[in-house]
Amino acid sequence: MGFFEKRLPLPATQAQDRGKAATAAGIEIVGMGKRFGSVTALDDVSLHIKPGEFHALLGENGAGKSTLVKCLIGFYTPDSGQIVINGRETVIATPKDADAVKIGMVYQHFTLIPSMSVAENVVLARCDLPRVIDWQTEKETIRRFVDSMPFKMDLNARVSSLSAGEKQKVEILKQLYLERRFLILDEPTSVLTPSEADDILGMLKQLCARKELTVLLITHKFREVKKFADAVSVLRKGRYIGTRMVDGVGEDTLATMMIGAAPEIPVLTRESNSIPGPARLRVEGLTVNNDEGVAAVRTVDLCVHPGEIVGIAGVSGNGQRELVEALLGQRPVDRGRVRMNEEPYGGSREEMRRHRLYSLPEEPLKNACVPGMSVSDNVSLRNFDLSPFASGIWMRRKRRQEQADAYIKNFNVKCDGSQARIDTLSGGNVQRAILARELSHPVDVLIVANPVFGLDFAAVAEIHGRIMAARNNGAAVLLISEDLDELLILADRIDVMSEGKVVFSAQRADFDVQQIGRYMAGGVMRVEACDPSGPNRNK
16 A cells, blocks of 8 residues: 555545555756846756656755756746656646646745644645635544654644744645655755654655655755665756766765865864863853743753863754853843853853854854945954954954955955955855854854854865864864754764753763764753863773
8 A cells, every 4th residue: 555545535525636646756857047137047957857766966055956946846937948747848837836746845944834733734735725624524634644654743733832853844744745746855854853854764765665756855964865865966056967876976976076176175183182171161050041931941061171072962942042142142041150261151242252252153144243244344343343453443444354355365255355245145155254253363162053054065064174173272162053963073072952951961982873863852861060170082
């Protein structure tokens, strides 16, 4: 029996063919082109995805991946080329056209209605709703459908009460309920635990193997490509570079296809010199409220020593954002205390200067810079009022511009000069500019939150190299990331946050991805306090 045949039949007033097993669709894109003004987003792209194939799509930011799939889903109309579905040329001018041929997409950002329940969101995703909805029948149909899922959902729960991981499950559930024959996934696992990600991608892989679904996965995670994809295609600067079968292709080959000639990227080398002594950053019994006044961080203890990266793992929405904002003076502390170099710390600008604390917050355009100001102004926010960039009330613009030019060169920031508005830069170049501002000085403490979310391969490698270099130079690094793979690469110790608490801690020598994933999903254990003598990570 096919996957979709496990559902109850729907009422006769609805589409007659719903409930039947779907047949995977094969799609061929022939000579597709798309321009936006003077910018060529797609340049004669041809791509063949076979029925039942789990196909990965790689490329740097700006490679054309999003434009390509938006043409498939009907949000953009290509300027040239054809879309052929199961051997028949098909015009997809609107999302309704895509729905008619059973093409769906799970987006990087949620498309759910927060005030409605899970069941209501699933039902309202359909295009064939009757004027009067029989909610009892609909919910029973959805309940039977959910019973066949590898994950369980409370159909009556309001979406606003769900974690990010649960919301992503609803998005995928919604598409499967609509019997998609071709499903596009845009970075679908960025907010999931490793076990959740493997469950969902594994389930979709099974549907592909049974020829009930074809999947096109956009991802930056080579692990997901190697584990789940049958084939992988690469776009670069709007052009199709090639397709490879995943069996037998190496990461180096894929990276070269994505970025062309290898850029100058800092080598990720972990030096083993341990720096004993007291913690540079110590948090004791910290409680921080969220925007609604409810405790989001609950009696958290943690510490970071010189020359150590402590990674905070956890599914989005478990207090990580509030923790970072409290440490950076952006949110008040309700209870507990924070100490820098064993001194009381309140998050003021003067204290950050004295303790040489620098940061790369999540979404830097919102939290680390002023979008309407120039690159030069933004990279001088740390020292614009200090000599030699200021004298009394007078600002020395030339000195600040010279500093910005040096930062742009040293950190390979691609922009139209230091006077360009920072919000005109790509995501990776915004990150580079902020890293230049934060890491061009001696650093004792570095706080970093989701530093490479949505960035391309080259930007990820470069930023990881910068973070590791700071650690090797003796900085105490607190790295908050929803990407466990990133933490496994960089961290010397991983602490897991769940429901606002640190519930698990492991040194690098003891990392176990499945164990960490279980605690990210809600496991609890007692965590030992920091060893005041320093980390023991040279096992």
